[in-house]
Amino acid sequence: MAYENIRLETQGAISTLTIDRPKALNALNSKTLQELESALQTLGPDTRVLILTGGGEKAFVAGADIAEMSSISAAQAREFAALGHRVMATLESLPFPTIAAVNGFALGGGCELALACDLIYASEKAKLGLPEVSLGVIPGFGGTQRLARLVGKMRAKELIFTGGHVSAAQAKEYGLVLEVLPADKLLEHCRSVAEKILKNGPLAISQAKRVIEFGADQDLRAANELERQGFAVLFGSGDQREGMKAFLEKRPAAFTGK
Numbered sequence: 001m002a003y004e005n006i007r008l009e010t011q012g013a014i015s016t017l018t019i020d021r022p023k024a025l026n027a028l029n030s031k032t033l034q035e036l037e038s039a040l041q042t043l044g045p046d047t048r049v050l051i052l053t054g055g056g057e058k059a060f061v062a063g064a065d066i067a068e069m070s071s072i073s074a075a076q077a078r079e080f081a082a083l084g085h086r087v088m089a090t091l092e093s094l095p096f097p098t099i100a101a102v103n104g105f106a107l108g109g110g111c112e113l114a115l116a117c118d119l120i121y122a123s124e125k126a127k128l129g130l131p132e133v134s135l136g137v138i139p140g141f142g143g144t145q146r147l148a149r150l151v152g153k154m155r156a157k158e159l160i161f162t163g164g165h166v167s168a169a170q171a172k173e174y175g176l177v178l179e180v181l182p183a184d185k186l187l188e189h190c191r192s193v194a195e196k197i198l199k200n201g202p203l204a205i206s207q208a209k210r211v212i213e214f215g216a217d218q219d220l221r222a223a224n225e226l227e228r229q230g231f232a233v234l235f236g237s238g239d240q241r242e243g244m245k246a247f248l249e250k251r252p253a254a255f256t257g258k
């Protein structure tokens, strides 16, 4: 499928989705969000890790599109936020890991896009933040909730109230990014993490993601029940039998995802 503002490339089991509107620093307008939504829905069982990054030299994504938002009504803003929320929820519920390769500005909706990914790595030149209050609004693609859950309520309030940009190193200190890499090593690093993931059982990775993701919103008792179900459901899969047999036979496992 031909897209105008994004690029989807697949190399083996790793797909890379690039938000590619560098003239507007990859800002998310409705069209880009719609393209993202449909691209995420086309990812089939061949994709086992998705890497998201930004096109051009400067930005991952510099936010939702301010020009488009500047004159919309409250009802339209609600629809726009619903579209953004759908994209983030689709990303979060993909049955395989997603990695944000934050190669530059990740502000507002761009930071929210990274927050909806399972793992975030950043280049040394990345700047992250939720500057919406400087525009007279608040984050609208889930940032108030996901940031607070990731870095804690107080740090999230500080970042959102001040609207400032933080460096990749500072973001790492806050637990907002996992590692900071030289710009020319960022994608290579993300691919090497993806390769490590690919060595493991796909069904197990999918269950682990589901249980961590849904469990995080529940109390410990209910979340642990989710874990027990996820654990049990894997028994009887070909991957469980192969993984344990390979261990006992002292050879690498050949998982099939069945």
Ligand code: CAA
Pocket (backbone or CB within 6 Å): 023, 024, 025, 027, 028, 062, 063, 064, 065, 066, 067, 084, 105, 107, 108, 109, 110, 112, 131, 132, 135, 138, 139, 140, 141, 143
């Ligand atoms: N929306 C639309 N266009 C944007 C944009 C955005 N979020 N961010 C940058 N652009 C455009 C600029 O308007 C400019 O276009 P022109 O060349 O046509 O003038 C082009 O991208 C390059 O940007 P700058 O000239 O501003 O580049 P810079 O290097 O001087 O500054 C920057 C870079 C600090 C990222 C600055 O562009 C900036 O502050 N951008 C806005 C960041 C922001 O506020 N994001 C939050 C948006 S609100 C949101 O996301 C709501 C939500 O949660 C749903």
